[in-house]
Amino acid sequence: MKNIRNFSIIAHIDHGKSTLADRIIQECGAVSERELTKQMMDTMDIEKERGITIKAQSVRLDYVKDGEHYILNLIDTPGHVDFSYEVSKSLASSDGALLIVDAAQGVEAQTIANVYLAMDNNLELIPVINKIDLPAADPIKVAEEIETSIGIDATDAVLVSAKTGVGIRELIDAIVERIPAPSGDPKATTKAIIYDSWFDPYLGALALVRVFDGEIKKNQLVKLMSNNEEHQVLDLMYPHPLKRQKTNAIKSGEIGIVVLGLKDVSIVNVGDTITDAKNPTAEPALKYEPAKPFVFAGLYPIDTDKFEELRDALNKLKLNDSSLSYEPETSIALGFGFRVGFLGMLHMEVIKERLEREFDLDLIATAPSVVYHVYLTNGDMVEVQNPSELPSVSQIEKIEEPYVKATVITPSEYLGNVITLLISKRGMQDKMTYLNEDRVMLEYSLPMNEIVVDFYDKLKSISKGYASFDYEPIDFKEGNLVKLDVKVAGEVVDALSIIVPITSAESRGRALVKNMKEIIPRQLFEVAVQASIGSRVIARETVKSMGKNVTAKCYGGDITRKRKLLEKQKEGKKRMKSIGKVNLPQEAFMSVLKMD
Incomplete structure (x- = not known):
């Protein structure tokens, strides 16, 4: 046990965690030069395309x-604020952490949170x-920033590219020397x-575990403590991005993958403890705190027959x-679907994209x-999502x-501009601190409703x-x-309702109605798009009807013939207007997001 080191890599987004993980893997000789690829630890296509880490590996x-x-x-962790739950899980199973800071950009908001x-x-x-190695790098200034904004000693910070x-070998030596070995009782x-x-x-x-006491052996009967389920260990492996190595036991202080052969995915819960059944x-x-979702949205299959497939995919x-x-949940406009809780807008985008790619579903998100x-x-309190x-x-x-x-770090x-944005989002200033002469840290209290849509993009x-x-x-x-x-x-479209300040x-x-007018396809009858608060209509736009020349077949003859056809068309349009249905495209449900 004294020669085991369990550590995580934490940083703000785009400060080079995944590249550093690649270099450490390369330096330790875990993969050959031929097998080495960029972002080895990022296994999903969506991670490689966007250049971000979504899953801790x-x-x-x-x-x-x-x-x-x-x-x-x-353990390589994500850097975006929406995936901080992944970071907290990883840190709970580590004994130390590498805090990566970009030599050109300095300390950022997520650095402090992590x-x-x-x-x-x-x-x-x-x-x-x-x-x-960057021309704009200033390691001495960044070391001072770490000390002033975070309050940890950065005199022996490791400088790497x-x-x-x-500096990679020096960093690995520092990990061995400075991160403590895991504690635990191998005989318990x-x-x-x-x-x-x-x-x-x-x-x-599959369950990825950190063993604190004793060991997990192949064929051992183990118990999951949260639901008292007992299962036999079918196989054990050590994690690796390319080739997992099988083992007969995962000992105290080690990390490994446990195969229990479970088909019911709800039995394995993150944060659960595995122990010996006998x-x-x-x-x-x-004790893991379950993640609290901040943002809720409805996900509905475009093809209503795919509801069960969406349930399996979410499971x-x-x-x-x-x-x-x-x-x-059900919607009058969209049929059967699910109300899904997310940690933020990027999390919502990623989940929707993963469901569509990995499970071949076409979805509408509200x-x-x-x-x-x-x-x-009457004195009751209800929670409304x-x-x-x-x-x-x-x-x-x-x-x-x-x-x-909200913590915002910005060049002075x-x-x-940043203060104007925060005030427009109903923010109240709590604190303003100058980290150095050209960087400021702002702390504001903000309504969550104001930041879930486009705040990050605007900032x-x-x-x-x-x-x-x-x-x-x-x-x-x-x-x-x-x-x-x-x-x-x-007709009220329930999926488009929003709660806003008066x-x-x-x-x-x-x-909203202006956006909707552009999106709703023209019908054979006029379509009124209205915004209302209760029964009071506050805005209206009209989607004009498509013109159809019913008099084209009249060539010559009395004017009454043409008038008769036009009157017939007018009656038909009136009837269509009363019974006609309008199919809203996916963009209509997202137009709520594009309001300024």
Whole structure:
């Protein structure tokens, strides 16, 4: 055990975690030059295409220092704020962490958030300043920034360039010297935590575990503590991006994959403790807090017969992404589907794309919303995720909306633009700190509803990509909110309803119907698109009818012949208008997102 090192790599998005992981794998000789590819640890196509890490990945490496053989268990974690739950899972099973900071960009918002996660888990932190080969790199200034903004000693920070390979061997030596060996009792009864899981079409549900006490052996009968299920261990493997290595036992302090041959994916829960069935441990290894979804949206199959396939796909995806939560719901406009909880907008995009790619589904997503606490006049409180579930105005005493503490780090030249954006999103300033002469850290309280749609995109565009953003939920506060409904051809489309502040309801309503007018295809009859608050219509646009020349067949003859045909057409259009149905395209449901 004294020669095992379990560590995670944490950083803000795009500071070079995946490239550094590639260099460490290469330096340890785990893959040959021929097998080496970019972003070895990123296994999904969507990760490689977008250049981001979505899933934390583990690999077991061998390293020899001063004639001594060490085992390094490396976990590469995502950097985007939406995937911080992946980071917290990985840190709970590590003994130390590498804190990567870009030598040109310095400390960013997610860097600070990840450091606090690591400190909560009492991990040994090694500051690593990456990209020292860049012309704009300033390692001394970045080391000072780490000390002032985070408060950890950066005098012995390791300077590396993951791209060129400079300083990688020194970094691995620092990991061996500075990260503590795992603690645990090899002779005690089995105690291991599941910190990741996924579905394999050949092996069933797989669990990635960190063993704290005792060992897990092949053919051992083990118990999952959360549901008291007992299963036999069919196989054991060590994780590797290319070739998993089979083993007969995963010992105390080690990380490995457990194959239980489970077809029912709901049995394996991330955060659960695996112990020996005959001699179970008294206490669970760790207590994981389940992820709390912030953003909710409806996912519906375009082909309504695919509802069961969507249910199976969500079941399998939940095994791979334990932060996902969902429940069935129905919509008058869209039929049967699921209300799905996400950690943020990028998480929502990624899940929708994975469902479409990996499970071959065509889906419609409704506009995202957050959870509101609605207090009724009879004294009850109900939680509302879907705006269409909001009770009538006469029954509501007050509505509370969730607030977040937003941390924004920006170059001082964009400070005015960023503050203007935060104020326009109903933000209240808590703190403003100058990290150095040209970088400012802002802390604001913001309604969650204002940041779920386009806040991140706008922040990036007004700061030319330099501002970084992180948030954490704080509490619920009362808001003056109303439900904005959209009527198409006189019928309310429940999937387009949104909850908005009363001050911006009219402008949002006008913008929404204007967007909708452009998107709804023209019919043979006029279609009225209206925005309303309760029974009061606040905005209206009309989609003009398609012209059809019914008099084309009249050549000559009396004018009454043409008039008769036109009157007949007029009657037909009137009848169509009363019974006609309008099919809304997918863009209509996303037009709610594109309002300014």
